[in-house]
Amino acid sequence: MTMEQLLSDTATALAAIRQQDLPQLQQPLDWQSKYxxxxxxxxxxxxxxxxxxxxxxxxxxxxSRAWLLHYHDNTVGxxxxxxxxxxxxxxxxxxxxxxxxxxxxxxxxxxxxxQRAFDALNLKPYLSxxxxxxxxxxxxxxxxCLNE
Amino acid sequence: xxxxxxxxxRQHFPFFAAQxxxxxxxxxxxxxxxxxxxxxxxxxxxxxxxxxxRGAHKLSQMATILYEEARSCIQQYVNAAEPAxxxxxxGTTAALNQLAFGxxxxxxxPGDRILISALEHHANIVSWQLHCQRFGVILxxxxxxxxxxxxxxxxxxxxxxxPKVVSLTQVSNALGxxxxxxxxxxxAKAAGAITVVDGAQGIVWDKPDLQQLAADFYCFxxxxxxxxxxxxxxxxxxxxxxxxxxxxxxxxxIEQVSFSHSSFNHLPARxxxxxxxxxxxxxxxxxxxxxxxxxxxxxxxxxxLLLKTFHDGLQHxxxxxxxxxxxxxxxxxxxxxxxxxxxxxxTLLNEQRIAVRAGRHCAMPLFDLMATxxxxxxxFAPYNQISEVEQCLKAxxxxxxxxxx
Numbered sequence: 001m002t003m004e005q006l007l008s009d010t011a012t013a014l015a016a017i018r019q020q021d022l023p024q025l026q027q028p029l030d031w032q033s034k035y036x037x038x039x040x041x042x043x044x045x046x047x048x049x050x051x052x053x054x055x056x057x058x059x060x061x062x063x064s065r066a067w068l069l070h071y072h073d074n075t076v077g078x079x080x081x082x083x084x085x086x087x088x089x090x091x092x093x094x095x096x097x098x099x100x101x102x103x104x105x106x107x108x109x110x111x112x113x114x115q116r117a118f119d120a121l122n123l124k125p126y127l128s129x130x131x132x133x134x135x136x137x138x139x140x141x142x143x144x145c146l147n148e
Numbered sequence: 149x150x151x152x153x154x155x156x157x158r159q160h161f162p163f164f165a166a167q168x169x170x171x172x173x174x175x176x177x178x179x180x181x182x183x184x185x186x187x188x189x190x191x192x193x194x195x196x197x198x199x200x201x202r203g204a205h206k207l208s209q210m211a212t213i214l215y216e217e218a219r220s221c222i223q224q225y226v227n228a229a230e231p232a233x234x235x236x237x238x239g240t241t242a243a244l245n246q247l248a249f250g251x252x253x254x255x256x257x258p259g260d261r262i263l264i265s266a267l268e269h270h271a272n273i274v275s276w277q278l279h280c281q282r283f284g285v286i287l288x289x290x291x292x293x294x295x296x297x298x299x300x301x302x303x304x305x306x307x308x309x310x311p312k313v314v315s316l317t318q319v320s321n322a323l324g325x326x327x328x329x330x331x332x333x334x335x336a337k338a339a340g341a342i343t344v345v346d347g348a349q350g351i352v353w354d355k356p357d358l359q360q361l362a363a364d365f366y367c368f369x370x371x372x373x374x375x376x377x378x379x380x381x382x383x384x385x386x387x388x389x390x391x392x393x394x395x396x397x398x399x400x401x402i403e404q405v406s407f408s409h410s411s412f413n414h415l416p417a418r419x420x421x422x423x424x425x426x427x428x429x430x431x432x433x434x435x436x437x438x439x440x441x442x443x444x445x446x447x448x449x450x451x452x453l454l455l456k457t458f459h460d461g462l463q464h465x466x467x468x469x470x471x472x473x474x475x476x477x478x479x480x481x482x483x484x485x486x487x488x489x490x491x492x493x494x495t496l497l498n499e500q501r502i503a504v505r506a507g508r509h510c511a512m513p514l515f516d517l518m519a520t521x522x523x524x525x526x527x528f529a530p531y532n533q534i535s536e537v538e539q540c541l542k543a544x545x546x547x548x549x550x551x552x553x
Binding site: 031032035036039063064065086087088089090 | 488489490491492494495496499506507521522546550551553
């Protein structure tokens, strides 16, 4: 699996997530269905192969580990990511986050109101209680990538 | 059958009326506080508040008397030889750090060895490690056998290296394993070591008798024994406490200060720099008076009943992998669902208002040894009810179903 392939599979997955899964999340769901959906959605993202899960891309949550690969397309000034988590629910939440941030420019990312985006999906609590699930750690990592 | 009345015990804890929807099984992280402790804290700050050992005024003298009474209360509970052997700290971690620092400067010399076990909490690893390299001291670890118990023959072998210090946890915070401390400490003493016990989890499992146990030092935290956070104890035999270099300087620990030299006060003040957590000390004494009303062996058998209920229920949930031992267990069960990450299981339990902890429980080396990325920990306390265990089992079944679908 090459980085190119991962980026392309991620983009395809995120398109499907935006089209199919996010509208579903906006529907009233019981909590069991919500988690099932989150896990299905996480499964759509490609897995980062073991040999690419290196420490420099490791993002530590309190309870689980995740990995973030970054690609900056200099020609158009846009940022692309590949991510994976060893926890399935976390991966689902991270996939949603990525569906909002992937392919944005630095300026666009600064203007993004992720709280509001998560709120619209009835997922706001997951963003605020996120020390344990590592969502904030991931967001900080993404911001860090942009400033490099 | 135990005569322990769990429902009546639970009535002492206002938390459960305030959070009736929650099942709290994170007792190895911290326990709830009974009225007796809360009222002691409140009463101190409202009506007795003054600093200790300082003011010439009567209020300070009163606060000092209360603070020293708290020390005596704890001394009696753990059966220390005298109150001065009870040093107040902010908790077990602070106690272990004071101990490691204090011994490095005096007792431990380059080339000396310290022996700990593979079941230690980070506090009983890192507090030593912080100094080992600088002082040229070697840290050895008693390995686990295939049953995840400490390998006793390896322990005997490691004792032949004559460690100066043997520092062991009483109960594994990650697995609930109760160590065979009495025999291990005796063997360590026979080999000439200074013995240290991390009692953070053990203090709530068993009432220590420190003149019986071959421990030179014993550390514990108040908050795991129904007391306040921010207060704990470093117990030590007087002769050894006197050899410790103070980790913190300033305040009441001083006898004489000039800009070129300072001399230190007597025990226990010598190791209690700065204004202590006075209310916390009183609160911890209140917790100890509270728990002293109950029979330790009855509480133990009630905890075993909770464990048995949990054990039996787990048999009906497919894919459960239990890491904890069922024998000699202090009331902590750590497990995984086959093929699932512990964080996912804990998230689904949280959704059902079951408070548990997931991850590696401040025992990363242990989880590396078990080749496990983490696990979910259920830690029971005597205020937990059988019905809560049953509800927790249902929630775990539900979590397993969601993850399997």
